[in-house]
Amino acid sequence: NGCLDEIRLFKHIITRDIIDTIWFSPYAKLGSIHDILVQHMPSFASFNFSVKKPLTLDKDDVDYDSITTEDTIEFTGYPSDFIFEWDFGDGNTAIGRKVSHQYLSPGFYTIICYATDPKTNTTTPTTKTLYVKDTTTPDFNGLESAIPDNHSVHLKWSPAIDTNPLIQYYIYMRKENESYNYSQPYLITQNTKCTITNLDIDTTYYFIVRARDSNGNMDNNAIELSATPFDYAPPEFKGLRSVAPISNIPGAVFLEWNPAADPSTPIIYNIYVSTIPKGEDFNNPYISTDQTWVIIDDLDLENQSYYFVVRAEDNLGNEDDNTIELRIGIIPSEDRTPPIIKNVTAQPNPQINERRVNITCDIIDNIAVNQVKLNITNPDGITMNITMLNGGNSHYYYNTIYNTVGVYQYYIWVNDVNGNSNISSVYYFEVLEGYPPITIKTIGQPKYGSDDEWVTSYTEFNLTAMDNLSGVNKTFYRIWYNHSWTPWIEYNGNFTLTGEDKHYLEYYSVDNAGNIEEVHNHTHFVDDTPPLINKIINDPNCEIISEDEYCVTTDTPIDILIEEQGCCGILVNASYRINDGTWIPIQINEDGSASTSITFDEECSHTLEIYAEDCLGNSNSKTMLFHVDDSEPLIDIDIGLPQCEVIPDEEYCVNFSTPIDLSVEEQGCCDILVNASYRITNDDTGVSTGWIPMDIQGDKAFLEYYFDEECNHTIELYAEDCLGNSNNKIILFYIDDSPPITLLEEGEPFYINDSIIWVTSDTFLYFNASDYPVCGCGVNSSWYKVDNGSWNLYQGRIVILEEGKHILYYYSMDNLGNKEIIRNQTMYVDNTPPITLVNITYDRYGNIRYVTLTADDGSVDHCMVYWATRDPFGHLIWYSQPDSVTFKGDAAKEVVEFYSVDALGNQESVRRADWATPIH
Structure with a gap:
């Protein structure tokens, strides 16, 4: 009919030309035939997406950098008559042929498009990966406080919020009537506070702080705060350095000190003088000066010692409080002690021609040195006599250039103010002819390229300099990066290049003779970007502590995607391992990426390590901890006492005081319980409490419950962990909080009178x-x-043997211990029969007028009197009447026998009627 019904799919790629030559058998059947699978024609689909201009995922020139967190991306599926479902890779989904989505966080995302052919109901998944760049500026509230201090201002702000954890803060500063230079921040820091120092006092400064993430996104807040620094600190001053007499001025001394440091200039120096130690009056200086020396010429040095302290004061009146005190003692008028010459040196030795040699010595005299002379003879025999310069603290020097190559000899002569003199030994130094040093650059690992031009930020550079004579003095280098040079830096050890892309490196060395090497210039490129490791933890999963610790099941797929990011790097290693096991390589694709998907096949904790490395050794690793949990939570309903079991673990009798303990405990390796609930249903009325959540404490939940209404109830307990592992339990309860009711029943004989029971x-x-x-x-x-x-425990019946009045106490208890209130019943036990009393009444003639028979019983009333007469045949005929009977006249003579019986059946013995004999 011209339609293709079936196609055979092979395990290798089949081109369209090959497909055209395949012979389709009309007898092909669905199923597996060797390595050929015959099935219905599958549906093929694709999709495009666009930001500002259409970008087709099937093309190789997609501009991934054009996609940002600010963009709304439109996705379109093909063909148009298919049904499309979308998974955007960030937890969001959509349905439809044309859908839109915006990514809120940067990173790699894998989009899965499920295209369903409505004709065959066959679904084809299509996946593409894109990278979303961060263009969102940090959320920052700006500068919060600017507090003035001594020539400084303290700035403080709250941290900015951004998806990128690395935030830098740019501080801009200006003075009154000035503008901010936003291209050149005054300071850059990662802290949330800083101190701006060396500021002028009484000058108002204005500040703005802005936040910038590592992707270059900077907020543009204009929150400006100002502060005016002040000065309350004294100058930094080390006090008096030396004091010495002046030999040609009687009573004069020379004091000197190093300059003090303070922003508030000019600085004056107050000199305090005392004739006793620590006796200076610091409220009244002896003299003041703005120089770093002073001469005091009105002292009595021949008869008195003096003590000196010098303090520095800024122009705001802040004076330091140092207590450095120097003394000058009494100077006698007669002096015969010559000066002492010490520590004579010539540096450097040897030296290169046309370079300086510094000759130094120390001269010590008890009074004062007058002059110091240097006598020096060069290699040609020419002698010079030169006055040495005073370097302070009795130190003298002469520093000059020497051109003639050879050995120089020299000595020192000195005299004091009183004419005493001294001469030193003869010393030597040598001047050599030299050349500039040679510096060799060595590059460590990692490096790449024919000239080692590609390096990383941790590749160490070593500069080794050599010199033929005087030795290397110093080596200097500087680095060009991002359109600017660093200052020349003295080389003190290996260094690295910081910052990606192009660097220029220049270096040279100087020897001890001052010879300077020509500057070397080299170009290097820094690739410090490691491969990007991305992972997708599919459902079911739950992140528990950090982004790298998860709970999963054995059915959870973990997708691994590795992509090389550096401009020079080539991915050379992509692998993973589980629980410190063997590293398993991940196949590297032609585009330089590597991907795989894994699952765990057993429960409990597993460590997944992923490692990637490029050709420069830039490596990245990610370690994730997975708690694999397929176990349902453990739940239990524990019935306390009192209780009675009807059907074990299914039906129980309880009362209001029976504790019902509901407990839930997570048993798997995840230990994250997300739901522990119970509900109670009155099975008689059908009313339910609905599901009530329990208080979860860690991986457990516990509740003690008591019923407060009787009859039939059902308790249902449900628990679920964060992975969806669940468990439930149902128990039926019969709630009985009522005691039994006990009825007293009497056997024969008994008699009840006014709630009193008479028995035998x-x-x-x-x-x-x-x-x-x-x-x-x-x-x-x-x-x-x-x-x-x-x-006594009731065994089935009770008998009271002892006659008389008794109180019977009794109660019953059910199987739950519900106890009836104690009941009581008054009982009389009567085993004694009544006595029939005979009362005879006579007339005045002595004849019987009446005879009365009365039953007399001491306890029980309602007795019966029985009497008998004889019929014509001599048989007894019995009659009865309650309590008593009276016979009149001759009728009494017919009574033959009589007796009485009480209500309990106690019977008197039959008595004979003989009225002639009184009966009592």
């Missing part, structure tokens, strides 16, 4: 106890006691 010792007493008829859990036992006797 032969009367059986019975208990009829019943529990609550609907929800009762059943009677457990009944107990009784008579009067003050002990309690």
Whole structure:
């Protein structure tokens, strides 16, 4: 019919030309035939996306850098009659042929488009990966405080918020009537506070702070604060350095000191003088000067010692408080001690011609040195006599250039102010002919390229200089980067290049003779970017502590994607390992990326390490901890006492005081319990509490519950961890908080009169106890006691043997311990029959007028009187009447026998009627 119904899919790539030559058998059947799979024609689909201009994912020249967190990306699926579902890789999804999405965070995202052919209901997944660049400026509230201080201002602000953790703060400063130079910040820092120093006092400074992330996005807040520094600190001053007499001026001394440091100039120096130690009056200086020396010429040095302290004061009146005190003692008029010559040196020795040699010595005299002479003879025999210069603190020097090559000899002569003189030994130094040093550059690892031009920021550069004669003095280098040179830096050890891309390196050395090497210039490129490791933790998962610690199941796929980012780098290693096991290589694709997907096949904690390295050794690694958990939470409903088990672990009888402990504990390696709930249903009314959450403490939840209404209830307990592993339990409860009811039943004989029960010792007493008829859990036992006797377990019947009045106490208890209130019943035990009393009434003639028979019983009323007469045949005919009977006249003579019986059946013995004999 012209339609293609089936196609055979092979394990290798089939080109269109080959497809055209495939012979499609009309007898092909669905299923597997050797290495050929015959199935319905699959559906093929693709999709495009666009930002500002259409970008097709099938093309190789997609400008990934054009996609930012500010952009809304439009995705379009093809062909148009398919049904499309989208997974944007950041947890968001959409349905439709044309959809839009904006990524809020930078990074790599894998978009999966599920295209379903409505004709065959076949779904084709298509995936592409794009990179989203961060163009969102940090969220920053600007400068919050500017506090003035001594020639300084303290600035402080709150941290900026940004998806990029590395934030730098640019501080801009201006004075009144000036403008900010936003191209040149005054200071850059990563801290949230700083101090601007060396500021003029009484000058108002204005500040703005802006936040910049590592992608170059800077906020543009205009929050400006100002502050005016002040000065309350004294100058920094080390005090008096030396004091010496002046030999040709009697009573004169020379004091000198190093300059003080203070922003508030000019500085004056106050000199305090005392004739005793520590006796200076610091409120009244002896003399003041703005120089770093002074001469005092009115002292009595022949008879008095003096003590001197010098303090520095700025133009605001702040004076330092140093206590450095120097003394000058009494100077006698007679002096015969010559000066002492010490520490004679010539440096450097040897030296290169046309370079300087510095000859120095120390001269010590008890009074004062007058002059110091240097006598020096050059290699040609020419002698010079030169006055040496005073360098302070008795130190003298002569520093000059020497051109003649050879050995020089010299000595020193000195005299004091009183004419005493001295001469030193003869010393030598040598002047050589020299050449500039040679510096060799050595580059460590990692490096790449024919001239080692490609390096990283941790590749060390070594400069080794050599010199033929005087030795290397110093080596200097400087670096050009980002359109500017650093100052010349003295080389003191290996260094590195910082910052990506092009650098110029210049260097040279100087020897001890002052010979300077020509400057070397080299170009290097820094590639410090490691490969990018991206991972996708698919569902089910839950991140628990950080982005690199997860809970997953054995069904959770973990996708690994590695891409090389450097401009020079080539990916040479991509691998992963689990639990410090063997490293497993990941196949590197032709485009330089590497990807794979893994799952864990057993529970508990596993460490996944991913490693990637390029040809420069720029490496990246990521370690993630996975808690693999397929175990459902452990739940338990523990029924306390009192309780009785109806069906084990299914049905129980309890009362209001029975604790029902609901407990949940996470059993797997994840230990994150997200749901622990219970609900209670009244099975008689159908009313439910609904699901009530329990208080989760860590990986456990516990609740003690008590019922507060009777009859049938169901407790349901449910628990679920963050991975969806769940468990539930249901138990039926019969709640009985009512005690049994005990009824006292009497056997024969008994008699009840006014709530008092009369019985005999032969009367059986019975208990009829019943529990609550609907929800009762059943009677457990009944107990009784008579009067003050002990309690007895009811065994089926009770007999009270002792006659007289008794109180019977009794109660029952059900299987839950619900105890009936103690009941009591007053009982009389009567085993004694009544006595029939005969009362005869006579008339005045002595004849019987009336005879009365009365039953007399000491306890029980309602007795019966029985009497008998004879019929014509001599048989007894019995009659009865309650309590008493009266016979009149001759009728009494017919009574033959009589007796009485009380209500309990106690019967008097039959008595014969003989009225002639009184009967009592």
